[in-house]
Amino acid sequence: MSEKEKKRFHEMADKDKKRYETEMKGYTPSENDKSKRGKKRKQIKDPNAPKRSLSAFFWFCSDERGKVKEANPEYTVRDIAKELGRRWSDADPSIKSKYEEIADKDKARYDRVSSV
Template sequence: MQKVQTKSQKPRGKVSAYAFFVQTCREEHKKKHPDENVIFTEFSKKCSERWRTMSEKERKRFHELADQDKKRYETEMETYIPSENEKGRRGKKRKQIKDPKAPKRPLTAFFLFISDERSNVKQANPEFTVGEISKELGRRWAAADSSIKSKYEEKADKDKARYEKEMAEYKKRGKFSSLTAAPTKEEDNEDDEEEEDNNLE
């Protein structure tokens, strides 16, 4: 008798050709630099640039892996029977409604830097798209002097201390009631991207 998959055995989501490519890049990088801490933003950017310059012949094996994984997923889904709770949720996550009075989350040194620098990039490069501005900001941060980075790291530490203090006071007052809302179309897309990232781990 064929074993039917349960909720805990829900098939892993399909992996795209690009996701297989990034996974391969990670493995190659880890072999060459086993002790190096990877900065995901920079690594992801390099992967994206490399993928764009690859020929269809070079991409072929990753598309084949994606096709194989799609077949694996479809085969596993044929025998998967979701629980009653899963049926009610229709496979979508429900988002918690955030309390507008909750403390604002602390910003990292990098985000504090781009907050200050974004207007300078826009002014110097009015023809830049949003994506190009982001790339330039990332390049400027990577090339920034250690003294500049230290300044923003100190600001980030102060902002973190501010957040922890405000959060402690917020918890004493009592949190916003925990409500959930159906995900919007944009949130659904975010969930799909998050699932693809999880499949790489």
């Protein structure tokens, strides 16, 4: 753009800036507006709320994690998680059904407690 073309836009910006400043002189934020400004606050969780139910995989992991860690003490958390995932995918359907029953019972517990 040439300077002549830019001048028109600079004048418009200056005019709008003056309008904004005059409007802001008489502005006082209400009490409700102050609470909305800034960082949103994290909602506080109820410490007495029931814990969510665990899936069959997590019940399996809680039983197997100690065994994996004992057999491989050099494993990191990531390596342990990978091994648990591999073991879960290779597990017999009878083993999986055992943990799925536990998960179903836990889900029923959570539904019963949370609906009260």
